[in-house]
Amino acid sequence: MDSKRITTENDLKIAFHIRKEVFVEEQGFQLEIEFDEFDALNASSEHILVYYNEKPVGTGRLRVVDGFGKLERICILEPYRKFGLGKIIIKTLEEIAMEKELSKVKLHGQTQAEGFYKKLGYQASSDVFMEDGGPHLLMIKELMNE
DSSP states (O other): OEEEEOOSHHHHHHHHHHHIIIIIIITOOOHHHHSOTTOSSBTTEEEEEEEETTEEEEEEEEEEETTEEEEEEEEEOGGGTTSSHHHHHHHHHHHHHHHTTOSEEEEEEEGGGHHHHHHTTOEEOSOOEEETTEEEEEEEEEOOOO
């Protein structure tokens, strides 16, 4: 189990395939809203893949928004969800945020994942709101730069 930054268009296509399978096909989000202007390989977004037995099975991205590192599009293919890969995605994105000298990260977590994010040090910072057709919470974490 490991993760890596996406640096090629081919790896980005793999991440898009994972996101489409999880968010569109499994969870029913609209294809048109899943992909946006922040999906290109450029300085405004950092994308990662996480691997299980050398197979890419999860992804996430980080953007800098209002002085925060914003963790987005975090997902893992269904058969690989109980192996601790979500934690690897979050930790990798947090490390990238620290490299960018950001002291706080935030995310819009689906309400069903609130407990997972709390275990990783995130705190709910909003009431439930609807985003992309599903209930979410704003969650924030202070990073400890060492």
